Amino acid sequence: MMVKTDPELVRLLRSGRDTEERKHAREFFLSLAACNTIVPIVVDTPDSAQKLIDYQGESPDEQALVYAAAAYGFVLIERTSGHIVIDILGDRQRFEVLGLHEFDSDRKRMSVIVGCPDKTVRLFVKGADSSMFGVIDKSLDLDAIHATETHLHKYSSMGLRTLVIGMRELSSTEFGEWQSAYERANTALLGRGGLLRAVAANIECNLQLLGASGIEDKLQQGVPEAIESLRQAGIKVWVLTGDKQETAISIGYSCKLLSSEMTQIIINSRSKESCRKSLEDAIAMCKKLAAMSPAAQDNGFGSRSTRIRLALIIDGTSLVYILETELEEQLFKVATACDVVLCCRVAPLQKAGIVAIIKNRTDDMTLAIGDGANDVSMIQMADIGIGISGQEGRQAVMASDFAMGQFRFLVPLLLVHGHWNYQRMAYMILYNFYRNAVFVYMLFWYVLCTAFSLTTAITEWSSVLYSVIYTALPTIIVGILDKDLSRKTLLKYPQLYGSGQREERYNLKLFILTMIDTIWQSLAIFFIPYLAYRQSDIDGSSIGDLWTLAVVIIVNIHLAMDVFRWTWLTHASIWGCIVATVICVIIIDAIPMLRGFWAIFHVMGTGLFWLLLLCVIITAMVPRLAMKVITEYFMPSDIQIARELEKFGGVNATNTSEIPMSTFSHS
Numbered sequence: 247m248m249v250k251t252d253p254e255l256v257r258l259l260r261s262g263r264d265t266e267e268r269k270h271a272r273e274f275f276l277s278l279a280a281c282n283t284i285v286p287i288v289v290d291t292p293d294s295a296q297k298l299i300d301y302q303g304e305s306p307d308e309q310a311l312v313y314a315a316a317a318y319g320f321v322l323i324e325r326t327s328g329h330i331v332i333d334i335l336g337d338r339q340r341f342e343v344l345g346l347h348e349f350d351s352d353r354k355r356m357s358v359i360v361g362c363p364d365k366t367v368r369l370f371v372k373g374a375d376s377s378m379f380g381v382i383d384k385s386l387d388l389d390a391i392h393a394t395e396t397h398l399h400k401y402s403s404m405g406l407r408t409l410v411i412g413m414r415e416l417s418s419t420e421f422g423e424w425q426s427a428y429e430r431a432n433t434a435l436l437g438r439g440g441l442l443r444a445v446a447a448n449i450e451c452n453l454q455l456l457g458a459s460g461i462e463d464k465l466q467q468g469v470p471e472a473i474e475s476l477r478q479a480g481i482k483v484w485v486l487t488g489d490k491q492e493t494a495i496s497i498g499y500s501c502k503l504l505s506s507e508m509t510q511i512i513i514n515s516r517s518k519e520s521c522r523k524s525l526e527d528a529i530a531m532c533k534k535l536a537a538m539s540p541a542a543q544d545n546g547f548g549s550r551s552t553r554i555r556l557a558l559i560i561d562g563t564s565l566v567y568i569l570e571t572e573l574e575e576q577l578f579k580v581a582t583a584c585d586v587v588l589c590c591r592v593a594p595l596q597k598a599g600i601v602a603i604i605k606n607r608t609d610d611m612t613l614a615i616g617d618g619a620n621d622v623s624m625i626q627m628a629d630i631g632i633g634i635s636g637q638e639g640r641q642a643v644m645a646s647d648f649a650m651g652q653f654r655f656l657v658p659l660l661l662v663h664g665h666w667n668y669q670r671m672a673y674m675i676l677y678n679f680y681r682n683a684v685f686v687y688m689l690f691w692y693v694l695c696t697a698f699s700l701t702t703a704i705t706e707w708s709s710v711l712y713s714v715i716y717t718a719l720p721t722i723i724v725g726i727l728d729k730d731l732s733r734k735t736l737l738k739y740p741q742l743y744g745s746g747q748r749e750e751r752y753n754l755k756l757f758i759l760t761m762i763d764t765i766w767q768s769l770a771i772f773f774i775p776y777l778a779y780r781q782s783d784i785d786g787s788s789i790g791d792l793w794t795l796a797v798v799i800i801v802n803i804h805l806a807m808d809v810f811r812w813t814w815l816t817h818a819s820i821w822g823c824i825v826a827t828v829i830c831v832i833i834i835d836a837i838p839m840l841r842g843f844w845a846i847f848h849v850m851g852t853g854l855f856w857l858l859l860l861c862v863i864i865t866a867m868v869p870r871l872a873m874k875v876i877t878e879y880f881m882p883s884d885i886q887i888a889r890e891l892e893k894f895g896g897v898n899a900t901n902t903s904e905i906p907m908s909t910f911s912h913s
């Protein structure tokens with residue numbers, strides 16, 4: 247890895263003069279090399295005399311810092327549980343690792359206690375500025391502290407992730423006390439984590455400030471575009487991060503979540519009362535802005551497209567006073583009125599708490615996506631949890647429902663596969679209700695007409711095979727393969743995702759209509775042959791065969807009418823099932839032991855049979871066909887319009903780059 251270094255700093259580190267400045271600089275880089283959990287792995291190169299060191303660890307920030315220290319001549323060479331070896335400007339030194347307080351997202355810092363070759367014991371601490379400035383001894387060098395704060399502000403406003411590094415030399419009594427407390431905590435059977443945290447908090451105090459670092463956290467490819475697509479799809483995007491506020495805002499701008507024309511509501515409160523006041527002010531402001539907008543409607547705060555766009559920025563400290571108190575309701579009101587919510591410096595459990603605010607108060611679906619161990623609780627809390635497998639270990643992936651390599655894959659997952667699955671599932675639920683109900687109704691009409699005798703309209707074998715062979719395969723094939731729109735169209739017009747949010751494909755109205763249609767079809771199937779053959783001397787088995795064939799053909803044609811994308815498998819399954827039904831009926835009627843032996847051969851020879859079959863199919867299907875034609879011509883849905891564009895768009899694709907879609911906002 248190539249690292250650019252500052253020549254002046256290199257000169258200072260290597261200079262022979264023993265100045266205070268040089269000492270500080272050396273201690274700073276020493277702490278970068280020592281205070282981490284990176285494991286150096288020696289890699290062989292083709293040249294046997296040359297070895298490379300690869301730094302591996304869960305935190306990409308630490309990796310970057312250790313590489314930086316190495317570039318300045320402080321090379322971490324070896325790490326075991328008891329010691330580390332650091333090559334300091336060509337001089338290999340061994341440091342005993344006497345204790346390590348691991349990083350956790352609540353403390354937001356980590357520390358190591360090392361025994362140096364000069365027999366001193368030093369504590370190196372690094373962590374977030376918010377947690378570090380509380381433990382730094384302000385009496386030591388106030389100017390340096392102010393300068394560092396200014397630098398930190400500058401770095402974070404540029405979107406860099408900042409860390410502050412501090413150090414303290416421990417006296418032997420202090421070290422002795424710490425050691426016994428540490429050992430006690432480490433071997434405790436109950437509440438070990440809490441005890442260790444207390445030991446760490448005890449020792450991490452009165453630190454000398456060594457310096458600060460700023461690390462660029464590059465956005466993954468395609469994040470701004472993905473966020474834009476999700477927003478167009480009517481999905482509200484909230485960012486919950488452990489990062490500093492300025493960094494989070496800067497990243498918010500770079501991923502196009504925030505924009506300059508947005509009005510920002512910033513809540514940074516340090517007490518419950520000021521939180522309450524900030525929230526009340528925010529609610530008043532939302533109401534005022536909503537009243538100013540011309541299209542104030544439904545949610546009380548105006549519609550999304552016309553009003554001034556709002557962004558809520560709130561930090562973890564304020565959330566401490568809000569989550570799980572009566573202020574939650576107010577936060578919910580403000581947050582849902584804003585287009586974007588950005589929570590910074592939040593602890594893992596607060597992330598879950600914020601997801602819970604939405605989950606407990608609305609019927610909306612929540613999806614959490616994250617890559618680090620600090621995202622696990624929110625991934626588990628959300629309805630759908632997605633883990634990004636990246637550089638930050640695998641905890642998020644292990645806790646998730648879906649795992650993906652990059653954030654941008656969320657777009658095809660939701661907009662393409664989510665849409666397809668919604669339309670398939672919604673249709674299949676309705677179709678399967680219909681498929682079974684039409685058959686059962688038909689049997690029921692027969693029972694009514696035979697004065698509740700125990701005879702059945704069709705043979706027992708056909709009753710069994712109806713679900714297994716006659717109608718099963720097309721349901722499965724269409725349920726798996728059907729696509730109403732192509733991937734390209736769905737990605738191009740994210741608004742099409744709205745059909746699921748509006749519950750267009752499965753709702754009470756559609757269910758009732760389907761059931762009415764089902765009753766109509768079953769009446770047509772049963773009564774047309776029944777009335778036609780009523781005066782004849784035809785036997786029950788022959789008319790039963792007609793009913794069997796009619797119901798199977800109608801159920802399959804019904805499905806065929808709704809298939810969007812035909813493949814050879816769809817053709818084979820639908821038409822194949824009808825052929826299979828005819829074959830099965832013939833076989834069943836050719837077995838002498840069964841009821842209705844040879845019935846189909848008698849009845850198939852008559853013209854009336856074929857006429858009735860045709861008549862039944864037409865009568866049963868006409869209302870449905872008519873409804874379909876009328877809605878598709880006169881009340882086309884977004885999906886219908888997009889389908890037409892897909893099919894016939896080739897001619898005027900160049901001049902219709904935009905199609906009007908229903909706009910819909912949903913939180």
Ligand SMILES: Nc1ncnc2c1ncn2[C@@H]1O[C@H](COP(=O)(O)OP(=O)(O)OP(=O)(O)O)[C@@H](O)[C@H]1O
Binds near residue numbers: 307372374408409
């Ligand atoms: N290994 C570490 N050692 C010391 N401090 C750290 C370490 N990792 C992170 N920090 C500090 O603790 C803060 C909180 O970290 P946390 O992992 O909760 O969130 P994050 O990584 O900043 O953000 P995100 O939620 O987007 O992953 C960080 O902003 C950083 O300042």
Ligand SMILES: [Mg+2]
Binds near residue numbers: 488620
């Ligand atoms: Mg993180």
